[in-house]
Structure formats: structure tokens, C-alpha cells
Amino acid sequence: MGFYGAIYKIFSRPVRAIWRTEAVGAENIPEGGALLISNHTSLTDVLVLEVALRRQIRFMAKRELFRIPLLSQLIRALGAYPVDRGGA
Numbered sequence: 785m786g787f788y789g790a791i792y793k794i795f796s797r798p799v800r801a802i803w804r805t806e807a808v809g810a811e812n813i814p815e816g817g818a819l820l821i822s823n824h825t826s827l828t829d830v831l832v833l834e835v836a837l838r839r840q841i842r843f844m845a846k847r848e849l850f851r852i853p854l855l856s857q858l859i860r861a862l863g864a865y866p867v868d869r870g871g872a
Contacts, residue, residue: 787861788840796835803828805836813837 799805813820820841822833834841845864850856 788863791862792834792840795831799831799835803832803835805832807836807838810837 820833822829830843840863842863842865843859844867845859847866847868849859849864850866
């Protein structure tokens, strides 16, 4: 199962219970990969999107978050990668 699978198993039920997630049109997202663009309105966006789509998603995260030792390890393990918001 791996780290991502374990975290998903722990958090998916509570997230579904709290936010009652539903992905309309998720069957149209190709299995091989796609670019998903969503509004980022809160810290819960990542959890809700992951749980609603029922698949692992890779997220861009601002580079500054990767300077925080434990947070950096956690978000890297969950598939995030750093982005310089001020650069190209």
C-alpha cells in the first residue's frame, strides 16, 4: 500500500462525511493522466479533490512550503512538487 495509500485510507471516510464529496464527470478524466485546474479557496481543497476523484493527484505547491522540514517531507510524500510563483 505505500504512504499515500495509508494516508488516503485514514482520511477518505472522514472527508467524505464532512464535505459529502461528489465528482461529476470524473469518468471523462483519462487514466493515463490529465491536467486538472481548480480554484484554490482553502487548505481543504487538496483533501476534497483527492477523495472525490478517488485517485492520486500531483499538486503544485509554493516553494516556500518546502522550506519547512516536516511539512516538506509530508507534502513530497503525498506527491506535491515545488513551484516558484515569482518565476517562469
